[in-house]
């Protein structure tokens with residue numbers, strides 16, 4: 001589906017949460033549809049760790065006429081994330097004659113949201129009709145809802161926690177070690193991939209009675225290679241650091257109190273089989289956000305189901321947006337849903 005690809009530059013942006021500064025910031029983004037006369041129809045999509053502004057490539061099942069993200073009615077915006085490997089300023093972008101590389105400052109999820117806010121301002125809208133994203137994208141959604149309660153009408157956060165968990169930080173630590181000792185982005189991605197899938201998914205596809213010549217090892221190797229070919233390792237570290245620093249409650253008297261300030265109509269989506277950010281993380285979010293809806297994406301793939309089971313996810317998000325009842329379980333705890 002066609003969109004419009006652009007880059008804007010912002011001179012003297014606000015300082016980063018960690019104290020770093022840019023003289024000039026580039027934001028690479030893509031839009032679909034048109035902003036309406038009252039500037040009321042802007043929808044911001046927030047990418048995950050290795051995602052980018054090309055929502056049409058990674059969420060085709062949610063984007064398009066009659067779907068959750070419909071450019072006939074919505075003005076859909078997605079920007080490459082700050083510090084990442086895409087068209088927004090990151091370690092691979094130039095500072096003077098050379099790329100930033102290791103000199104690129106530490107960034108936080110809050111900084112990513114600040115950059116998105118600068119973009120949204122520049123595009124001429126103040127209030128977002130919807131902010132949506134999964135995983136690191138879900139962290140950005142939550143940060144938007146907490147830091148700009150008056151600017152977000154509705155929010156959908158998928159497979160994300162209120163603050164980084166010890167389990168996820170430990171997985172990132174092992175990946176960081178793979179990068180530091182061997183410069184091995186492939187190994188780092190392989191470690192991560194194991195947390196993106198439920199064991200049933202790998203056994204079902206590659207177990208002794210399945211898979212044929214295709215093995216789980218071959219699958220891991222494939223994903224390791226694929227990431228090395230498309231992602232800057234310094235950017236990968238910066239984004240892992242940002243995820244590890246994610247805490248909605250920092251400087252706000254704790255995450256529960258921070259979430260009480262949310263005014264957006266909110267949908268939290270958890271994935272039943274998610275081994276990275278398991279259902280208890282989304283249950284906690286839904287319990288803390290005033291009036292939040294909670295839905296379970298029934299899928300056996302694990303964390304990455306938000307990128308795989310797109311039809312089911314689209315049905316959940318469309319249902320929420322239309323405020324119509326739909327076949328998925330609402331406002332029930334994970335255990336109640338299974339009783």
Ligand SMILES: CC(=O)SCCNC(=O)CCNC(=O)[C@H](O)C(C)(C)COP(=O)(O)OP(=O)(O)OC[C@H]1O[C@@H](n2cnc3c(N)ncnc32)[C@H](O)[C@@H]1OP(=O)(O)O
Nearest residue numbers: 047048049050051052058214215216218219222304307308
């Ligand atoms: C929100 C965001 O912005 S996130 C960005 C999303 N993109 C990514 O994460 C990119 C990496 N891709 C993936 O993780 C996955 O492909 C997903 C999540 C997009 C889809 O998952 P699945 O449908 O289960 O696909 P799967 O993990 O099997 O990947 C398919 C690829 O693996 C290859 N593959 C699968 N099994 C094997 C095997 N045993 N040996 C070698 N290669 C294999 C396939 O040939 C295919 O290759 P291709 O992508 O070059 O066509």
Ligand SMILES: N[C@@H](CCO)C(=O)O
Nearest residue numbers: 048049050051135136
């Ligand atoms: N697999 C996705 C989600 C990880 O959280 C990505 O690479 O961005």
